[in-house]
Amino acid sequence: MADSAYNVGDLVAEFLSRIGVTTCFGIVSVHNIPMLDAIGRRNAIRYVMARGEMGGAHMADAYARVSGHLGVMFSSTGPGAANAVPGLVEAQFAGSPVLHITGQTPTRFIDRDMGTVHDLPGQTAMLGAVCKAAFRIRSAQEALGVLTRAAALALTPPMGPVSVEVPIDIQRTVLPRPAGLDALVLPVPPPLPPSEAALDAAAELLARARRPMLWLGNGAKAAGAEAVALLELGFGAVSSWNGRGIVPEDHPMTLGGLHGNGAPRVQEFYRTVDAMLVVGSRLRGHETMDFSLKLPDTLVQVDVDPRADGRTYGNAAFVCGDAGLVLAGLARRLRGRIDIDPGFAADFAEMRRRAAAEYRETLGPYADVPAELRRALPRDALWVRDVTISNSSWGNRIFPVYGPRDAVHPVSAAIGPGLPLGIGAAMAGRGRKAIAMVGDGGFALNQTELWTAVQERAELVVMVMNDRGYGVIKHIQGALQDGRMFFGDLHGPDLQRLAAVAGLPGFKVSRVEDLADTVARAVATPGPSLVEVDMTAIGAFPPYAPYNGMGIYAKRAAE
Numbered sequence: 001m002a003d004s005a006y007n008v009g010d011l012v013a014e015f016l017s018r019i020g021v022t023t024c025f026g027i028v029s030v031h032n033i034p035m036l037d038a039i040g041r042r043n044a045i046r047y048v049m050a051r052g053e054m055g056g057a058h059m060a061d062a063y064a065r066v067s068g069h070l071g072v073m074f075s076s077t078g079p080g081a082a083n084a085v086p087g088l089v090e091a092q093f094a095g096s097p098v099l100h101i102t103g104q105t106p107t108r109f110i111d112r113d114m115g116t117v118h119d120l121p122g123q124t125a126m127l128g129a130v131c132k133a134a135f136r137i138r139s140a141q142e143a144l145g146v147l148t149r150a151a152a153l154a155l156t157p158p159m160g161p162v163s164v165e166v167p168i169d170i171q172r173t174v175l176p177r178p179a180g181l182d183a184l185v186l187p188v189p190p191p192l193p194p195s196e197a198a199l200d201a202a203a204e205l206l207a208r209a210r211r212p213m214l215w216l217g218n219g220a221k222a223a224g225a226e227a228v229a230l231l232e233l234g235f236g237a238v239s240s241w242n243g244r245g246i247v248p249e250d251h252p253m254t255l256g257g258l259h260g261n262g263a264p265r266v267q268e269f270y271r272t273v274d275a276m277l278v279v280g281s282r283l284r285g286h287e288t289m290d291f292s293l294k295l296p297d298t299l300v301q302v303d304v305d306p307r308a309d310g311r312t313y314g315n316a317a318f319v320c321g322d323a324g325l326v327l328a329g330l331a332r333r334l335r336g337r338i339d340i341d342p343g344f345a346a347d348f349a350e351m352r353r354r355a356a357a358e359y360r361e362t363l364g365p366y367a368d369v370p371a372e373l374r375r376a377l378p379r380d381a382l383w384v385r386d387v388t389i390s391n392s393s394w395g396n397r398i399f400p401v402y403g404p405r406d407a408v409h410p411v412s413a414a415i416g417p418g419l420p421l422g423i424g425a426a427m428a429g430r431g432r433k434a435i436a437m438v439g440d441g442g443f444a445l446n447q448t449e450l451w452t453a454v455q456e457r458a459e460l461v462v463m464v465m466n467d468r469g470y471g472v473i474k475h476i477q478g479a480l481q482d483g484r485m486f487f488g489d490l491h492g493p494d495l496q497r498l499a500a501v502a503g504l505p506g507f508k509v510s511r512v513e514d515l516a517d518t519v520a521r522a523v524a525t526p527g528p529s530l531v532e533v534d535m536t537a538i539g540a541f542p543p544y545a546p547y548n549g550m551g552i553y554a555k556r557a558a559e
Contacts (some may be wrong), residue, residue: 004079005174006175006176006177007034007038007140007171007172007173007175007176008034008035008137008143008166008170008171008172008175008420008497009034009035009036009038009072009148009171009172010038010042010142011037011143011144011167011178011181012035012143012147012171013038013041013042013044013045013182014042014099014177014181015144015147015148015181015229016039016045016072017042017044017045018184019070019151019184019186020048020069020070020183021045021069021070021072022047022276023046023063023072023427023428024039024046024047024048024060024071024072024074025047025049025056025057025059025060025063025071025072025073025074025424025427026048026049026050026053026056026073026074026075027049027050027053027056027075027076027079027080028049028074029052029076029080029103029439030073030076030117031076031077031080031102031103031104031105031117031118031166031168032074032075032076032101032102032103032166032171033171033248033397034118034164034168034171034172035074035101035103035166035171035515036074037310043149045132045426046227048423048427048452048456049325049452049455050420050449051448051449051451051452052083052448052449052451053073053075053081053083053084053447054084054085054086054087054300054416054420055087055088055419055420055423055446055448055449055452056073056074056075056084056087056420056444057073057075057084057086057087057088057090057091057098057100058086058087058090058420059071059073059420059421059423059424059427059452060072060073060089060091060098060099060424060447061087061091061094061098061101061421061424062347062384062408062420062421062422062423062425062428063089063093063406063424063425063427064091064096064097064098064425064428065405065425065428066382066405066406066408066424066425066428066429067098067405067428068221068405069097070097070098070151070155071091071096071097071098071099071424072098072099072100072101073099073100073101073339074088074099074100074101074102075100075101075102075103076102076103076118077092077102077103077104077105077118077119077120077123077125077165078105078117078118078119078120078338078412079118079120079428080102080103080118080122081102081120081126081127081163082120082126084100084102085126085127085130085419086130086176086414086416086417087417088100088127088161088163089130089412090128090410090411090417091160091161092130092131092132092160092161093410093411093412094218094242094412095158095159095160095218095219095242096159096160096161096410096460097155097159097160097161098154098159098160098161098162099150099151099152099164099208100127100131100161100162100163100164100556101163101164101166102123102163102164102165103118103165103166103167103168103171104123104126104136104165104166104167105117105118105119105167105168106167106169107138107167107169107170107466108169108170110136110167114327118468120425123165124136124163124165125521126165126321127163127165128163128473129512130161131160131161131162131163132153132154132159132160132161132162133150133153133162133163134162134163134164134165135149135163135165136163136164136165136167137151137164137165137166137167137170137439138170139170140170140173140174140175141175143166143170143175143189143511143547144178144180144181146164146473148184148186150162150163150394151186152186152187152188153389155186155188156188156189157219157302157305157322158219158304158305159194159303160406165374169510174249174272188320189305190323191321191322191324191325192303192304192320192322192325193321193322193325194319194320194321194322194329195319195321195325196322196324196329196368198317198318198320198321199319199326199329199330199333199509201317202277202300202302202317202319202330203329203330203334203337205275205300205316205317205334206272206275206277206297206300206330206334206338207333207334207337207338208275208298209274209298209338209380210274210339210340210344210371211236211272211273211274211275211340211341211344212234212235212236212273212274212275212276212277212338212340213235213237213270213275213276213277213296214227214230214235214236214237214238214248214276214277214279215237215238215239215240215272215276215277215278215279215281215283215295216232216237216238216239216243216276216280216281217239217240217241217242217243217257217278217279217281217282217283218238218240218243218249218279218280218281218283218411219243219279219280219303219304219307219323220243220279220280220323220324220327221243221244221246221280221283221404221405222323222324223246223249223279223280223322223323223324223327224322224404225245225324226324226327226328226331227246227247227327227518228247228251228284228439229327229331229381230277230327230330230331230334230441231247231251231253231254231327232330233334233335233338233340234252234338234344234345235253235277236254236255236260236273236341236344236348237251237253237254237255238254238256238257238259238260238266239254239255239256239257240259240281240282240283240284240287241287241396241409241411242255242282242296242409242411243281243404244257244404244406245258245401245403245404245405245406245407246404247404248402248403248506249400249401249402250400250402251532252345252348252349252352253345253348255352255355256397256398256400256401257396257397257398257401258356258359258398259287260288260357260396260399261287261289261293262359262362262397262544262545262547262548263355263358263359263397263545264358265292265351265354265355265358265503266351266355267293268391269347269348269351269355270294270295270296271294273296274298275296275298275299275300276298276299276300277296277300277302277330277428278299278300278301278302278313278315279302279303279323279326279327280302280303280304280323282306282308282311282312283295283312283313284312285312286413287344288312288313289546291312291313295313295464297316298316299313299314299315299316300315300317300318300319301313301317301318301319301328301337301550302318302319302326303320303321303323304320304322304323305320305383306320306494319427329434331429340497343547347421356398359394359397359398360394360398362393362542362544362545362548363393363394363541363542363544364539364540364541365512365538365539365540366393366394366512366538366539366541367514368389368513369390369394369512370394370395370398370399370400372512372515372516373399373435373515373516373519374400374432375401375516376515376516376517376518376519376520376523377427377432377433377519378432378523379402380402380403380406380432380436381406381432381433381434381523382406382422382425382426382429382432382433382434382435382466383395383399383401383406383407383408384407384408384409384418384421384422384425384433384434384435384437384439385408385409385410385418385436385438386409386410386415386417386418386419386421386434386436386437386438386442386443387409387410387413387415387418387439387442387472388413388415388418388438388439388441388471388472389439389443389465389471389472389541389544390437390439390465390466390541391437392407392544393541393544394477394500395409395437395439396409408421408423408425415439415441415442415444415445415472416443416445417442417446417454418436418437418438418442418443418446418448418515419436419438419443419446419447419449419450419462420446420452421436422434422435422438422453422458422460422462423436423449423453423456423458423460424435425460426453426458426459426460426528427456427458427463431459431461432456432459433459433523434459434460434461434463435460435461435462435463435519435523436460436462436463437463437465438459438462438463438464438465438467439464439466439467439470439471439472440464440465440466440467440469440490440492440495441469441470441471441490442472443462443464443492444490444492445526447498450498450499450504450528450530451479451502453504453528454502454503454504454527454528457526457527457528458528459526459527459528460527460528460529461519461522461523461528461529461531462528462529462530462531463530463531463532463533464495464531464532464533465533465534466492466495466532466533466534467535467536467537467541468489468490468492468519468536469481469488469489469490469551470488470490471535471541473485473488474488476540477542477545479546479548494507495508495530495532495544496532498530499530502530504527504528504529504530505522505525505529505530506529506530506531506532507521507522507529507530507531507532508531508532508534509531509532509533509534510534510537510538512538515533518531519531529546
């Protein structure tokens with residue numbers, strides 16, 4: 001084949017550029033070389049070389065969450081595609097539009113279990129089980145159509161990851177350049193308009209409320225202005241942990257992520273709330289103490305996915321439609337019609353102040369850490385976390401978030417994604433600084449991605465909360481296993497020496513009083529840096545909800 005011949009690998013590379021992709025992630029391998037060769041020759045897309053497919057998939061996920069656009073990840077087939085599965089699982093939990101492009105063995109060998117390199121019979125089913133959909137390109141002629149369908153589906157609410165297999169022989173197949181690339185527009189449907197009758201019914205219920213609240217989830221990320229319009233009518237607000245910052249969390253009428261899980265005063269306040277409007281949130285069991293969190297009886301649910309109707313909590317009304325359109329329609333109907341209790345805002349403000357203060361008191365020697373860390377960071381910093389004891393206690397709940405795409409965490413509650421999520425966020429941040437708070441246990445799962453951060457000069461502070469083991473697991477074992485703590489003490493590297501080996505600046509904090517200044521120095525350092533917080537020196541982290549007697553798990557343990 002002549003070097004100038006246009007093949008399916010070229011089509012993949014040009015397709016991505018035509019739909020606005022400027023950055024993608026992954027690992028070069030035997031079954032994706034033609035596609036990555038085309039990306040390299042065209043030099044229009046930044047290719048971030050992850051050290052593992054799991055890390056690459058998490059990077060693409062975070063990139064999608066922060067940018068609001070498609071995250072793209074390349075893997076090889078078989079074991080390479082399997083290594084990407086954890087990242088695709090997380091993207092599915094988070095509702096992230098990720099396009100995973102993987103190779104495949106030659107078409108004449110696929111699914112025949114003949115032992116060819118990387119051959120995994122049933123690979124499509126494996127990917128389909130963890131993605132919104134999985135496709136296989138079966139001929140050069142259908143490549144553009146399949147890619148278009150896959151990318152559009154990933155971006156169609158409810159968003160999620162989509163995988164496309166491109167067999168290696170098809171990647172190399174020469175074809176005429178499709179003229180359709182010149183005016184390509186992804187067939188993503190416009191925002192789904194709600195039924196006028198459904199809006200009327202919901203407004204009728206809400207108009208009777210005197211102490212109403214909003215619960216905002218991931219599906220409302222683009223509806224911040226419309227949400228604030230309801231707050232101006234007198235609503236209060238809370239956020240799911242994947243809906244942080246839709247309303248800036250210094251707004252006086254939002255609780256942010258302190259939505260009741262682990263906050264008894266908030267739960268008590270809900271008894272005085274006579275209607276709750278839940279927008280774009282699953283009301284996940286993880287966040288509602290396995291649905292034991294008592295919410296107001298008059299619950300109105302809004303979601304773009306009709307399957308959400310009553311999936312977790314029952315409702316008095318359901319409106320299927322785009323969050324922004326629904327909230328705008330409700331605001332129009334309620335303006336001048338809803339009669340808010342004159343004392344509601346003052347009651348909300350007092351509850352908000354006391355609930356946050358009471359929650360801080362549960363953090364022991366770490367009570368000042370959220371405020372100190374917030375003080376050290378720019379307002380627009382990207383707040384990325386792993387599932388570590390610090391995030392599960394205060395990071396999800398009381399660290400202030402100011403923008404709808406400023407916070408990234410493992411919605412699946414997976415351990416280990418924090419560092420690659422931080423890299424992906426930094427790549428999407430366009431110069432904004434990202435901070436990735438990880439535990440030493442989770443950090444161990446993907447710490448080789450430090451070299452990716454260094455190579456890409458990611459604007460990232462990696463903050464390792466080092467308690468020399470699995471602190472979260474020990475709290476669970478302490479609450480549910482009569483204090484027996486097996487297999488949670490890990491021997492790890494000297495983190496300062498590891499930073500030096502990786503080639504990035506290292507800092508260490510042994511007192512809470514030094515945290516803000518140290519993190520501020522790391523933020524001011526160009527490129528990536530590592531901050532180790534020595535939790536052994538600061539003191540033991542106290543058990544947190546629900547493992548401190550304030551949740552459903554403690555109740556079950558006592559039964």
